[in-house]
Amino acid sequence: NAGVTQTPKFRVLKTGQSMTLLCAQDMNHEYMYWYRQDPGMGLRLIHYSVGEGTTAKGEVPDGYNVSRLKKQNFLLGLESAAPSQTSVYFCASSLDRSPNYGYTFGSGTRLTVV
Amino acid sequence: AQTVTQSQPEMSVQEAETVTLSCTYDTSESNYYLFWYKQPPSRQMILVIRQEAYKQQNATENRFSVNFQKAAKSFSLKISDSQLGDTAMYFCAFMTLYYGGATNKLIFGTGTLLAVQP
Numbered sequence: 001n002a003g004v005t006q007t008p009k010f011r012v013l014k015t016g017q018s019m020t021l022l023c024a025q026d027m028n029h030e031y032m033y034w035y036r037q038d039p040g041m042g043l044r045l046i047h048y049s050v051g052e053g054t055t056a057k058g059e060v061p062d063g064y065n066v067s068r069l070k071k072q073n074f075l076l077g078l079e080s081a082a083p084s085q086t087s088v089y090f091c092a093s094s095l096d097r098s099p100n101y102g103y104t105f106g107s108g109t110r111l112t113v114v
Numbered sequence: 115a116q117t118v119t120q121s122q123p124e125m126s127v128q129e130a131e132t133v134t135l136s137c138t139y140d141t142s143e144s145n146y147y148l149f150w151y152k153q154p155p156s157r158q159m160i161l162v163i164r165q166e167a168y169k170q171q172n173a174t175e176n177r178f179s180v181n182f183q184k185a186a187k188s189f190s191l192k193i194s195d196s197q198l199g200d201t202a203m204y205f206c207a208f209m210t211l212y213y214g215g216a217t218n219k220l221i222f223g224t225g226t227l228l229a230v231q232p
Contacts, residue, residue, distance in 0.1 A: 033220075040123070042205060042222040058219070090159065097218050099147040099209050105159035 003027070006091050006106035013081045013113045021076040021109050023091030031094045032074040033103070034058075034066060036087040043090060049074055050097070081113045116141045118208050118223035126229045127196045134181075135191045135226045137206030146210045148182065148189045149220070153203040162204070165189065193228075201230045 004025045013019055023032065030051050035043040045058030049068040063085060065077045074093075078085060088110050092103040117140045127133035139148070150162040165173045165182050172180050177197075181190045193200055206223040 035222075040224055042118075042120075042224040044222075045219055048219065088157065092159075092220075099149075099164070099211070099218060102149075102161050102164065103159075103220060108157040 004091055004093055004104050004106035006089075006109050008109060009107065010110050011112070013078075013111065015081060015083060015113060017081050018077070018079050019081065019111075020078075021089055021091075021111075023074045023076070023093075023106060025072055025074075025091075025093040025104070027093065027095070027104065028071070029093035029095050029104070030071075031096065032068065033092045033094075034064070034074065034076045035090045035092065036060065037090060037108070038087050046076065046089075081111075083113045085111065086113045087111060116143070116208055116210060116221050118206050118221055120206055120223035120226050122226045123224070124227045124229070126231060127193075128231050129196055129198060131196055132192060132194045133196055133228065135193075135204055135206075135228065137189045137191070137223055139187050139189065139206075139208050141187070141208070141210060143210045146208060148180075149207040149209070150178070150180070150189075150191045151205045151207060151222075152200075153205065153225075154199075154201070159205075163191065196230045198230050198232060201228060203227050 007022045033048040034046040037043045044060045047066040052071040055066045067075045091106040119138045146167045148165045152160045163175045177194045203225045205225045208221045
């Protein structure tokens with residue numbers, strides 16, 4: 001099925017370890033986004049990309065890096081994981097900047113940092 | 115800065131009854147969109163309904179409808195004939211249209227957890 005695929009779905013990291021979350025979409029969408037979801041805080045934008053080779057900071061970018069080397073993939077990296085980064089991470093994509101097409105979300109990655 | 119407020123962390127409703135979820139937002143912009151998303155236990159984010167700010171008519175999608183009060187900056191979601199499958203976290207979200215900007219970001223409220231009781 002077409003959509004947004006996130007890998008892995010679950011991960012446990014030790015403090016200080018690094019990891020990369022992968023988001024892949026097969027809808028030829030230009031825009032891609034990384035959000036984190038925390039209890040009582042809703043979804044907050046970490047980073048986003050408006051096209052291949054571009055990235056920009058969102059609301060809570062500290063401690064994360066991203067790359068968009070290919071149009072269909074958007075990677076979120078944690079260089080040195082901290083317990084405060086325990087969260088559920090969602091990737092989303094949209095065809096363009098218009099709200100008419102909405103966002104398509106992945107099913108999320110639950111990350112625990114111990 | 116735009117903010118979205120959902121003042122009801124949790125709600126409960128009996129099956130077949132009607133429930134209304136509240137959402138208020140703050141913006142100085144005049145051109146924007148409002149959304150309700152549903153997140154069931156599967157974690158998947160599902161778009162329920164969308165409202166364009168320049169349209170006075172309230173959006174409706176089957177059992178889901180909104181009460182959009184632009185002057186009051188209020189955007190409530192009404193679910194009629196509630197079903198067990200409506201049990202989920204519901205997020206209100208806001209998007210300003212910046213025609214000169216790079217993108218139009220979706221800003222979420224903190225969510226309302228709705229439980230439909232049999």
